[in-house]
Amino acid sequence: MTARPDLHDSAFLRATRGEPVPHTPVWFMRQAGRSLPEYLKVREGVGMLESCMNPELVVEITMQPVRRYGVDAAIFFSDIVLPLKAVGVDLDIKPGVGPVVAEPVRTLADVEAIPDLTPDDVPFITEAVRGLVGELGATPLIGFAGAPFTVASYLVEGGPSKEHARTKAMMFGAPDVWDALMRKISGISAAYLEVQVAAGASAVQLFDSWAGALTPRDYETHVMPHSARVLERAGALGVPRIHFGVGTSNLLTLMGEAGADVVGVDWRTPLASAVPLVGDRAVQGNLDPTLVFAPTDVMTARAGEVIEAGRAAKGHVFNLGHGVIPSTDPDQLKRLTEFVQTYPL
Numbered sequence: 001m002t003a004r005p006d007l008h009d010s011a012f013l014r015a016t017r018g019e020p021v022p023h024t025p026v027w028f029m030r031q032a033g034r035s036l037p038e039y040l041k042v043r044e045g046v047g048m049l050e051s052c053m054n055p056e057l058v059v060e061i062t063m064q065p066v067r068r069y070g071v072d073a074a075i076f077f078s079d080i081v082l083p084l085k086a087v088g089v090d091l092d093i094k095p096g097v098g099p100v101v102a103e104p105v106r107t108l109a110d111v112e113a114i115p116d117l118t119p120d121d122v123p124f125i126t127e128a129v130r131g132l133v134g135e136l137g138a139t140p141l142i143g144f145a146g147a148p149f150t151v152a153s154y155l156v157e158g159g160p161s162k163e164h165a166r167t168k169a170m171m172f173g174a175p176d177v178w179d180a181l182m183r184k185i186s187g188i189s190a191a192y193l194e195v196q197v198a199a200g201a202s203a204v205q206l207f208d209s210w211a212g213a214l215t216p217r218d219y220e221t222h223v224m225p226h227s228a229r230v231l232e233r234a235g236a237l238g239v240p241r242i243h244f245g246v247g248t249s250n251l252l253t254l255m256g257e258a259g260a261d262v263v264g265v266d267w268r269t270p271l272a273s274a275v276p277l278v279g280d281r282a283v284q285g286n287l288d289p290t291l292v293f294a295p296t297d298v299m300t301a302r303a304g305e306v307i308e309a310g311r312a313a314k315g316h317v318f319n320l321g322h323g324v325i326p327s328t329d330p331d332q333l334k335r336l337t338e339f340v341q342t343y344p345l
């Protein structure tokens with residue numbers, strides 16, 4: 001059912017299904033980006049959103065870490081707010097800040113003013129994914145979208161936030177507006193994933209980076225049903241679904257139940273504690289991203305512990321427990337990749 005049946009037996013896709021693998025597959029969240037000198041070079045004078053809408057640049061940037069590290073999967077170069085931009089929301093991604101929304105969403109009328117996403121809004125995504133699938137050969141491509149809560153936070157706060165206070169105020173105080181907003185975003189995120197898979201992506205990851213701001217009760221009541229709708233639509237495409245959040249040790253069971261095939265675990269939760277919480281699902285993670293700044297033998301010893309803990313899971317995809325930190329030495333990530341891929345299973 002996937003666009004690339006020839007990749008079915010890649011180590012990455014086998015691990016997502018919990019099948020035996022020749023080696024533990026490894027990729028890194030934010031493997032493309034500011035840690036790579038070749039990324040900084042091609043981005044010179046080109047804005048973040050402009051880059052995401054330029055298929056040639058997206059192909060080049062997505063390929064850079066694959067060439068350099070030989071990772072087992074590529075992650076599509078884009079951003080979780082790109083589909084909002086594509087439907088006409090006035091936003092920018094500011095260097096050193098992140099996504100900034102000109103007119104934050106506060107009322108039902110604000111929500112209703114946001115159009116739904118159709119493939120015609122993102123022809124450059126289809127073109128970039130098609131180009132990539134050709135270039136990647138035997139390496140699967142992971143498409144991604146933002147989960148409704150995390151995307152809602154940018155829309156409601158108007159930019160990055162630590163407390164997500166206005167977002168949660170809407171969730172607690174204006175349930176009808178909240179429900180409409182979450183339905184709107186879940187439709188956009190699901191449609192965005194469908195476009196990527198239709199063009200050839202072999203797996204998808206739903207990023208709920210800020211879900212750790214929620215109690216299990218509020219996650220389950222106000223957020224999970226909306227993420228579940230996105231994951232259900234992605235599931236109908238026949239590709240594995242990875243569901244990742246930060247600071248979510250008390251949400252891992254629910255995040256699995258939301259419809260994930262693979263639960264992404266951030267670095268704060270020991271992988272061994274996470275495995276029993278996700279039940280009959282694979283896990284992804286979760287080396288502390290700062291360990292790449294440690295001496296190589298310290299980093300690899302910890303990576304070995306992560307791989308050992310992953311043996312208890314249905315399947316294990318090695319990753320960092322959040323994105324690559326921009327000051328990371330790429331040579332150290334190269335050593336980490338080789339260590340994971342040659343670790344005896």
Ligand code: 1CP
Pocket residue numbers: 028029030031032033034048075076077078079080081093095096097098099144150159160161207209323
């Ligand atoms: O100019 C630049 O280089 C800007 C930095 C940057 C990059 C490289 C941003 C702004 N986005 C991206 C790309 C990006 N964003 C990818 C690329 C693929 C890869 O991994 O190689 C992905 C998967 C994302 C997803 C994303 N964007 C998330 C979820 C993942 C996570 O890190 O938790 C989030 C929360 C965003 C919002 C965002 N976009 C950019 C920044 C700096 C932020 C975070 C801002 C904040 O702290 O709220």
